[in-house]
Amino acid sequence: MFVVLDGRSALDDIASGELCCPCGGLFRPWGHARVRLIRQLDGSHAPLQPRRMVCTVCRRTHVLLPASSLPRRRDSVESIGAALLMAANGNGHRTIAADLDRPESTVRNWLRRARRGAAWLNRTGIMAAYEFDPGHGPMAVRATPTAEAVDALGYATAAAVRRLGLVGLSPWSIITMVSRGRLLGGFPDG
Ligand SMILES: [Zn+2]
Numbered sequence: 509m510f511v512v513l514d515g516r517s518a519l520d521d522i523a524s525g526e527l528c529c530p531c532g533g534l535f536r537p538w539g540h541a542r543v544r545l546i547r548q549l550d551g552s553h554a555p556l557q558p559r560r561m562v563c564t565v566c567r568r569t570h571v572l573l574p575a576s577s578l579p580r581r582r583d584s585v586e587s588i589g590a591a592l593l594m595a596a597n598g599n600g601h602r603t604i605a606a607d608l609d610r611p612e613s614t615v616r617n618w619l620r621r622a623r624r625g626a627a628w629l630n631r632t633g634i635m636a637a638y639e640f641d642p643g644h645g646p647m648a649v650r651a652t653p654t655a656e657a658v659d660a661l662g663y664a665t666a667a668a669v670r671r672l673g674l675v676g677l678s679p680w681s682i683i684t685m686v687s688r689g690r691l692l693g694g695f696p697d698g
Contacts (some may be wrong), residue, residue, distance in 0.1 A: 511689035533565025589680035596655035626653035635659025640667035
């Protein structure tokens with residue numbers, strides 16, 4: 509699975525050879541993954557149908573997931589990000605669930621996953637922040653690992669926006685790109 513900013517520009521990247529299979533082979537379009545309904549921050553649902561690619565060498569297929577959503581999540585990254593931001597500001601899962609109108613168990617699961625991956629997310633955010641802005645100052649110390657991770661990813665996003673001149677993109681989509689779709693899991697050991 510690859511996370512891409514939007515399906516259309518990903519096709520341009522493939523055409524120019526920027527996105528290719530881990531084996532080094534070139535992709536070509538291979539239909540679509542199934543349609544999923546993604547719950548937006550305002551509670552409405554929007555259909556999502558990621559494009560699928562096939563490697564011309566190893567024949568494996570890969571899904572190009574738009575960065576507005578996360579793998580295996582029914583809620584948009586905007587909604588999940590809003591929950592993480594509230595948690596970083598000291599709110600518990602019940603308050604957040606009530607505020608976002610989501611089940612408590614769903615929000616608790618998001619926060620648990622983010623907490624479990626917080627060290628990796630923090631490291632990834634810090635590295636990206638310095639990559640986009642080598643003159644970046646030190647990160648502030650925050651009360652919890654989740655808050656530090658959200659902070660670091662926020663710095664990285666602001667630096668990416670400045671450096672790359674990104675306009676009209678949701679910060680959480682950029683965070684999804686920076687963290688390669690692993691905001692809520694799939695964390696490597698190293
Ligand atoms: Zn391949």
